[in-house]
Amino acid sequence: TEADIVPVEQHGWTSTRLRTSHAFHSRLMEPMLAEFDRIVRTLSFSAPTVPVVSSGDWTDPGYWVSHVRDTVRFADAIAQLDGVRFVELGPDAVLSTMAEDAVPMLR
Numbered sequence: 001t002e003a004d005i006v007p008v009e010q011h012g013w014t015s016t017r018l019r020t021s022h023a024f025h026s027r028l029m030e031p032m033l034a035e036f037d038r039i040v041r042t043l044s045f046s047a048p049t050v051p052v053v054s055s056g057d058w059t060d061p062g063y064w065v066s067h068v069r070d071t072v073r074f075a076d077a078i079a080q081l082d083g084v085r086f087v088e089l090g091p092d093a094v095l096s097t098m099a100e101d102a103v104p105m106l107r
Contacts, residue, residue: 016098029069037065053080074098 008015023029045059055073056063078099 025072033065033069040064053077
């Protein structure tokens with residue numbers, strides 16, 4: 001329940017609030033999942049042509065549906081880089097900055 005939610009700082013963790021238009025990767029996305037699943041299954045996917053570190057199979061429509069709702073394992077994915085430079089493809093550099101904080105060896 002909402003009353004059971006404890007701020008991460010009380011656990012000694014740090015957090016960064018992201019400014020987003022939707023509550024991606026949370027239960028608040030559940031109302032749109034069925035429709036998103038229906039639409040995403042009409043698309044064609046192919047494997048990336050450049051090496052990609054990912055938490056799933058980009059060619060599987062189910063990956064994209066679960067990606068909208070499920071918890072992001074960002075630090076786990078970044079740790080797989082093992083010294084490889086991180087390049088973020090997106091509208092800004094929010095994740096690139098977080099990558100430096102997630103794995104000190106990338107600094």
